[in-house]
Amino acid sequence: MAYDLWYWPGIQGRGEFVRLALEAAGIAYNDRARVAGEEGLLADLERRGARGPFAPPYLDADGLVIAQVANILLYLGERHRLAPADPAGWLWLNQLQLTIADLVAEVHNIHHPVEMMAYYEEQKPEAARAARQFRAERLPKFLAHFEASVNDAPGDWLTGERWSYGDTSLFQVVEGLRYMFPQRMAALQGDYPGVIRIRDQVAALPGVRAYLRSERRLPFNTDGIFRHYPELDAA
């Protein structure tokens, strides 16, 4: 039975980390809100009630409802062998995914530094300041951590000789950062060849190649998590 994935229909956002793992593995899923729309998503969320998700994305696995990206990937990783089976391996992968989640939260905070529920246009000077520090300090720190993780990996991929959901997530981080900060990433990425190699390997996976060419892959836009505002970028 195909999974039901529920996420905001117009953006890659956090849902994309789940989509990429499913697509790379060729696992069947229905991207429900792409058909039901935002109203359908909100109605479904309401219907889930008390112990339902705090926010999308969430996966309905034949009645088992799982929210939070890292939690969904932990479930899929174990069930479909998209993660190492040994505790040291899957704990390390979960740790890496949570660090990616931290990066994603920091990235969102750049364009919404003072009011998460207001528009970017209402906080542009603050966003410029947040972007400066992210570009100068946080971005290299995160990339250096991922680079070290790749370089110390036990095989061609982050967790061994086979791709895991950590690799597809790192792919999305690179793609998102390149879209959001083209100048900064062009200046920096030569320092992180291992990260770029993982990105390229993921892009070449048959499932990912087919996905990226399909209409299922939404383009990046300025409603998502990674947003390109030229005034926030600089080499």
Place this chain on the structure above:
Amino acid sequence: MAYDLWYWPGIQGRGEFVRLALEAAGIAYNDRARVAGEEGLLADLERRGARGPFAPPYLDADGLVIAQVANILLYLGERHRLAPADPAGWLWLNQLQLTIADLVAEVHNIHHPVEMMAYYEEQKPEAARAARQFRAERLPKFLAHFEASVNDAPGDWLTGERWSYGDTSLFQVVEGLRYMFPQRMAALQGDYPGVIRIRDQVAALPGVRAYLRSERRLPFNTDGIFRHYPELDAA
């Protein structure tokens, strides 16, 4: 063999979620940086190398190094039965813990909205704006989610008839919010009796009672995650 826990020595911070679970369960651990100091922590972090933690806290479990609070608790929960054993149960608990992690990140962002690496004093007007929205919109939304989770729980605790690390984490959320926003929490908390009941039940656990009276429990302060700046609070 006792666990080694490494975290910034002067604050509760994110490490406190791990400490509370260990203390409630009576699990032996060495809070290493309380002896080694911040320099000792930084030296240890350096020594861990490439696949080491991105940031404290991390737990050294006889050579297995685990970072990220939710990941550490997942490990401890399974190993020491501080979590349900069934997938639906532990996945839901992990999801809840990740939502608590989101709240913690948003709370930190209130006093550091535009520059994570700079001082609060350099971003006070921005912090005031962030605090207003958090108090008005985000705080009730998080508390309502936790309240619904408690009310729909299958027993006296979040995951059944025995406390889990979700309960000790919710205790810490309430304590932190009461310290950070005494006026706002006094105005709001009557609406969330289930959350307060869990807080009170956790406070009454023998291990937690002993811990809270000990010197191991650091006081809240304005270096941690939850910070009391009177100008950021209002009923």
